[in-house]
Each structure stands twice: as C-alpha cells, then as structure tokens.
Amino acid sequence: MKGKHRIIVSTKRLKYDFELRRNLTIIRGDSATGKTTLVDMIREYVNNPSGTPVELVCDKKCYVLEGSLWKGQLGEISDSIVFIDEGNEFIRTEEFAGTIQKTDNYYVIVSRESLPTLPYSVEEIYGIRTSGKYGTLKQIYHEFYRLYGTNAYQREIMPEVIITEDSNSGYQFFKQICRENQLECETMNGKSNIFHYLNAHKDEKILVIADGAAFGSEMDRVQKLISDRKNMALYLPESFEWLILSSGILKKSTVMAVLHTPYDYVESEKYFSWERFFTAILINETKDTYLAYLKRKLNPVYLNDSAKEAILSQMTKIRLDWKINDQ
Template identity: 45%
Template structure:
C-alpha cells in the first residue's frame, strides 16, 4: 500500500469515510518508528514522522522537535487547550485524524483532507493489488458570479472589516462584524436574509466550515475565504518587489512554524514590517485611511473575485 500526503502547514486535518486508509497510515508510521527498516515500511519524508498517543503525550511531545507528528482521533487530548498550547510552542507540524471540528486550533480551510483510493485495477478479484491512497480537499473553492448579497458578514471588527464595510456602504449592502469567527454561524442562522456573503480569514477558518456548510441547506451562503485581509493587501500589486512575490508564490518556504502557528499571523507580521514608517503603515486594530484612497483601494479591489459588493461601475 502506498499513501501520499503533502504537509505544508503546521496543522493538517484528515477526515473522510472509513476504510480509506487513515488508521492504516498511522499504523504504518508507528511500525516504522518502532522497527525501522525491519518493519517492511518505507517512509520518504524530509523530516522524521512520529506518532503521539497515550496519557504521557505531553512528556513524549517535549522530546519531539522538527518532525511531523501524527495523532489519531481516539486521542482525547487532541481536543484540549493544553494540547493547543503545547503545539503552538513546538517546532513540529501536526497531522490530526479528526472527524469532528477542533475549535481550539487555527487550521486552514485548505488543509482539511480526505484520503481516497486511486487504485485503477480492472481485475475483479486481484490476488496482489497495490492500493494508492492520495488526498483530496474536503472543501473546494467557492465560485462567485457577481450576484449581489443581501447582507455581508465579516469575521473580525478590525481593519479587514473596516475595508469591506466601506465597499458595502458604497453599494448599499448591510455589512456586519461578527466579532470573531465562532460567532458567524449564529449570526448567519438568525438573520432573516437568505443571500449571505461571509468573509473570513481562510488561514484559520477550518473549524467553522462544517457548521457553515450545513447552513447552505437552508440559505444561499457564499464563503469568501482568502488567507487573510493582510494577504489580500500583499498580493494586490502594491508591493511588486521580488521577495514579496516569491513569498506569495510559496509561503511555506518562508514561514517558520515555531514562530507562526497560523499563516494569518505571518502575513500580518509581513505587512506590518513592510509598511512600517510609510504612508501605508498598517495596524490590524484600525485601518489606515490610506488604504481607502482611490489608488490603494482600487489595487486591492482588483484582486477580489466578483463578490457582488462593488458598485456596478466598478464590477
């Protein structure tokens, strides 16, 4: 059996149906960790792969550095704030097998995977068969057709909200600050409007996806989930320098997991440092009015999909 898995962020979530290889993956890694080559398992990875389990998990984790740590859903500690705190302070990457959301962890909507069997054998009863299991994203990208939403809900109450609130005001669309990602579901559920656009930081929005997607059975909810507002600004073309462009093409090559547990934190740090002492000096808590000037705002708007929140003359 061969399983391929790409890990690019601190937190990767494995979900999906039974009998797709999740448990087998962890068993193979555990066998290799215990017996090495004698296990008959071959692991091709740039860093060590470890299994974390049992009641002594915190002690065991203290001895693991610069590794990919795999944890099964049967490990109840994975859902604790103690684990979240310990993971934040480590230099490791984590692959978590979890069917339920983990709200204490800021994992990306793009890093929630299922395992799928890609065996293409046409033999009905194969005696020897190699199973190739690869990953697929549970939540795909939203498509936007420019339809005007009845209301816009923005995750935070800071600079990102201030920017989108101006765009919505110019288009006559109510714009609401959720005051945090965990509040979005309740706000959307209790609004009388059916056509709702949710704007949130995709880099840490993974735990909320299951709830928001369930609402789509009753309401027409569109999800715009860029990495973060700061990421939108950095990719707007306002910063054409070579390093910024290379960083945006390959963030994982620039982000040190021990320093930034979420990519949103990294992009915020980058924008603050890049604009320090300039007319675009950035603060997450309050939006610099320079970002609402025609040229600057226009550059950011060009990077947006057709969300339906710009005046018709700007769509």
Template identity: 55%
Template structure:
C-alpha cells in the same frame, strides 16, 4: 519548522503519498477510508524500521503521538512530522493547542470533529482518495477559495458579514458605500451563528481561510441548505492587500509562504501575513495596523487596486 515535505509510506498492500506545507494538517472522513491504516503504518515503521516490511520516505522523521503521556512524549520530539489518530481526545484541549503553538514540529491529525483551539487552514483539510493500492490526500474544501454555494452574482449582496472587527471590517464597510449592510461577527466562532440567524436576504461572509478550518463542518452544512448564503475565504485580509500589488517585493513570498512562515513563530499563516504586511509598510504612508485601518487604504487609488483583484469582483458588482 518551515517548508514543504513529501511523504511516501507503503507496505506490500497499500501505498500513501502526499505533501505537507503547514504546521497543522487535518485528515477527516468516514470509517474504512484508510485514515487509521496510514497512522498504523507510521507507528509500525517507527517501532520496527525496515523489519516491519514498510518503507517510509520523508526528509523529516515521522512519529505517532498518542496516550495519556502525550505531553511528555511531545516534549522529546523536535523537527518532526507527528501523526495523531482519532480517539486521542487531548487534541481538543487548550493544553495541546498551547504545545502546538510553541512547537517546531508539523502535526497531521485524524479527526472528524472541528478542533476549536487550533487555527488550521481550510486548505489543509483532507480526505483520503484511494485508487487501487495507491492513496493520496484530497482537499475537502478547496472549492471554498472561490465564492461557495450558488450565490448569483447577478443578485447584489444585501448583507456582508466579516470575521474581522478591525481593519478588515473598516475596509469592507467603506467599500459597501451603504448600498448593503456590513457587519462584523467579531470572531470566527460567531460566523455560523450570524449566518444561521440571517433571513432570506443574500448574505456573504468573508473569513480568514488560514485559520477557519475548525468552523467548516458546521458552516458548509448550512450553506448546502441555504442557497442565499455564501462564503468567501481568502487567506486573510492582510493577504488580500499583499496580493493586490500595493506592497512591493512580496511576490516570491506569496508564491511559497511555506518557505518563510516558521511554525515556531506563527501559529497560523494569518499571523504570518499580518506581520509581513506590517513590516513591509513600516515607516511608509501605508503603515498597517490590524486594530484600525490606515485611511490611506481607502483612497481611490489604493482601494481600486485592491478591488481590481479578480477575487473581489463580486463586491464591485454589488456597489455599482
């Protein structure tokens, strides 16, 4: 399934209206914020339709998944938006992640915990915002699309940590020109440990926002405590390259990736951007490989196009 879908569900006391554009959406927040009420409305409408006194508007069927027989129930659901309330521990399992990966459904999961086995975007983590009887979804980590925290751009980076250990690390390590330390965390689950172990130096971590959602609770708490630490969260390294303009005919795709990234093929948009860049550069001097960076990306002309993006201005400051 691909595309963006608007959902409106209401009874005589409350109304929820929001849109989904990726295969995994997380709703979090404290008790009594309306998370369970939303799922209850979907469930009751599914069981009783308009006789429930609930109205639901959505292009796709909305269903609730729960209980010990979740896997057999899920196997019957196709091209749906599936809601899962907190307390269903199966969402933490590798088995559930495996089913989501091959599913043509979208999933809306209510949870306060980070789900390590699911690669969900920090952009799709929401709390519920209520005004009167009307409720919508409010992004929790939207500010992370910029450098998070109180990182002072007048103070140069002393250490840069990349989630990527392959092409992304090769690029940022070259950009550093040995004026600051650049090291790889190896994977997203090591970012917190690397930041925690850092000292008083100014440290910036660069991660793939398209799949970093499960780590955000821990990392954001640490960033609040340690003001010398910062986080930069583009969709992915491949997205940075595509966004820079060195690859042509991708503007419309980048504007609305949800219309092109089919959830049955791509577990996360990070995978989608990798395939897009690989396919667009195949047979050219910019042929892209995730395992090892093509040296042509380090030529002055290409490197400067990438670094001239406003979102990478902080790196320019640190190597001048």
C-alpha cells in the same frame, strides 16, 4: 520547521504518497477510508524500522503521538512530523493547542470532529480515497484530496449584507465599502458566531468574509448550511493582510515571491497560522512608510480609490456596487 515535505508510506499492498505544506493538516472521513491505517503504518515503522514491511520515505523524522503521556513525549520531539490518530481526546484541549504552538513540528491530525482550538486552514483539510494508480501492481494506492478550498463557495453573488469575523482593519475596510454602496456590514466578533448568524438570516443575500488560513474548524457546518443556498457565499482569502499583499499595492518583488510559495518562509514555531505570518509581513514591509499597516486600526490610505480598487479586484465573482450602478 518550514517548507513543503513529501511523505511516502508503503508496503507491498498499500501506498500513501502526499505532501505537507503547513504546520497543521487535518484528515477527515468515515471509517474504513484508510486514516487509521496510515497512522498504524507510521507507528509500526517508527517502533521497528528494520523489522517491518513498512517503508517510510521523508526528509523529516516522523512520530505518532498518543495517550495520556502525550505532553512528555512531545517534549522530546522537534523538527519532525507528528501524526495523531482520532480517539486521543487531548487534541480538543486548550492545553494541546498552547503546547504545540511553541514547537517547530508539523502536525497531521486525524479527526472526524472540528477542532475549534486550532487555527487550521480550509485548504489543509483532506480526505483519503483509493486510486487505481497502482492497480496493475496489485498495490492499493491511497491519495489525499482537499475537502474544501478557499474558493469552494466563492460563488457569484450581489450581497445585501457583508459579515466579517472580527472588528479589526478588515472589517473597517469593508464597512467603508458597504457604506459607499448602501450595503450593510456587520462584525461577528469571532468566527464561531458566523454559523449562528447565517442560520438566523436564511433569506438575506449574505457574503461572509473570513480568514481562510484559520477558518478550518468552522468550514464543515457553514458549508453544510449554505451549500444549497444561492443567496449566501463565502470569500475566504488567507487573511485581509494577504489580500492587501496580493493586490500589488506594495509593488515589491520580494513580497510576490513570498506569496508564490509561502511555505518556504513560514517558520511553524514562530507563526501558528499563516494569518499571523501575512500580518507580520505586511507590518514589516510598510513600516515607516505612508502605507504603514496596523492590525487594530486601518490606515486611511487603504481607502483611497486606487487602493480600494486593487484590493477589491481580487474578489472576482463578487459584486459590491450593484445597488448604486443599477439604480
């Protein structure tokens, strides 16, 4: 499945109206915010569409996945939107992550806990709030709102240390940038180590660069840790490959079209996260050219002055050359 899909679930008293644009959407929030009610309404419609007051409008079929037989149920579902309420322990397992990775569905998961086995985006974590939009009709309207965004903590900062989540091309690029500007650069060898590093270096000026497309499971605890610390900032592009594509280095209109509406191009069965999709696009678009991209080892052409400037220009609130220029 690909594309953006609108879902309207309603009764005379309640209404939910929202859009999904990725294969993984997480709904969070405290009790009594309408999360379970949404899943209950969808379940009621699916089980008895002609005998329920619930109306469901969507261009895809919707299902609720639950219980110990979830894997068998999922085997019968394709090209659909699958809702899973909190309390289903299987959503935390490697088995679940491995199973849904091979499907062509979109998943909406209600969970107050982080789910580290799933590569979900910082931008696709939502809360639900009650709006007065339909107040005059005496219908309570529930709307989704983003808890975070890729720019949530991209505050202005002149860092002394840059940390990246892995040691691939992105790290190699920023390692060179840091060397040229007398800054430190370290790889965390995994996104789960970022929180521990920040917690152990509370007084340093640190910039975290990570793939926003798959950083969702870490966002809550990292955000809470740095929310009142002006010496720490996050830069969360979709991925390093997205950063290169967005810089305009390739000068291809087809690439810019993909970047404008990636949800129209990302097949959920093929790409478990948008990070994988952007990597594939960059590798394919630069194959057999001087810009040929490899995930593991950075092509030196991306360290040319013009390429560096184009890539770094995306980081509008972050200054990396302050040590040299201020001397």
